Amino acid sequence: MSSSLPHVTHFLATTVDAEALSDGELSPDSLFDEPREPHPVPPRPLPPGTRTMAELANPENADLTCPISRRSAPPIPGLFFDPSLLLPADLAESVLRSCMGSFFAHPGGGVNQVMLFGRAGRESGAFPPFLSDLLAATSTLLMQHPTLPRETHAMLFPPASTHASCARQAIINLYRPGEGIAPHVDLLRRFGDGIVGVSLGDGGVPMRFARAEPRLETGDGDGDEYEVWLPSRSVLVLTREARYEWTHGIAPRVRDKVEDGDGMEKEEGGWQWQERGVRVSVTFRWLLPGADIVGGDAISDDDAISDGDGEDHHQMDAGE
């Protein structure tokens, strides 16, 4: 099987839909009217999971609407995140270096997302050793998680003998300052329950969680959205409600407002600006049965667009 590298997936966060303006509205030669100002056209909503890029020329716009990220886990059932539980610094540093060198070595190449596939418990045959090491270290770290149930840990990291046929995907995303990913629920028909996200790189980013369908009964939107600061070396787990009923995304910004903490005196409502650095995330998720067959009828790209999955549907087989 031949391998293909993912293509460029950068999009501007705001776009003007030139096709929506008819010639008559734009042309001063129109037979019917004086020349008119073109109607303002609202930006077209981005497909879920689209990798986005801020308008770097005007970061102040993003500053005005920037929410304050919290440093603690949000109360979303099925979401497990402890910001004080961090991967060892030397391992994180070496995995980051290997990701940059193996996948993102050409700065002008435009690649910002790579996918690899392996069989549960036998990832070492398919993933490069540094990703197998990361997976093993993540499993060890999550054993110390204060609230992650034992069964959930076993579901995320089964022994080779029990889940020999399950396929695991690793998706590696590179974010330069100003880049993000549009809110999405990972593709429902392609991926199973249990998503593990590792943050690597300089600083951190805020991840925004929002109910995929806001509750009608409360109306005030309270508790429907959370902006959560993901520090480098932290690990996030999404299961059940958090995986299926909430979107996650990262706003395309060059800096973020982050709640005071991390050794600094914490005041009520206190926050600091944090400049974004280069971030690499590694997300491990289960492929549903049949979803590892590429090019058949099992999964069409239409499914991908309607469900959203945070990827651009190009893949690279790790075994080749």
Ligand SMILES: O=C(O)CCC(=O)C(=O)O
């Ligand atoms: O970068 C991240 O942490 C999230 C990536 C993601 O949500 C995805 O690829 O589906």
Ligand SMILES: [Fe+2]
């Ligand atoms: Fe995602």
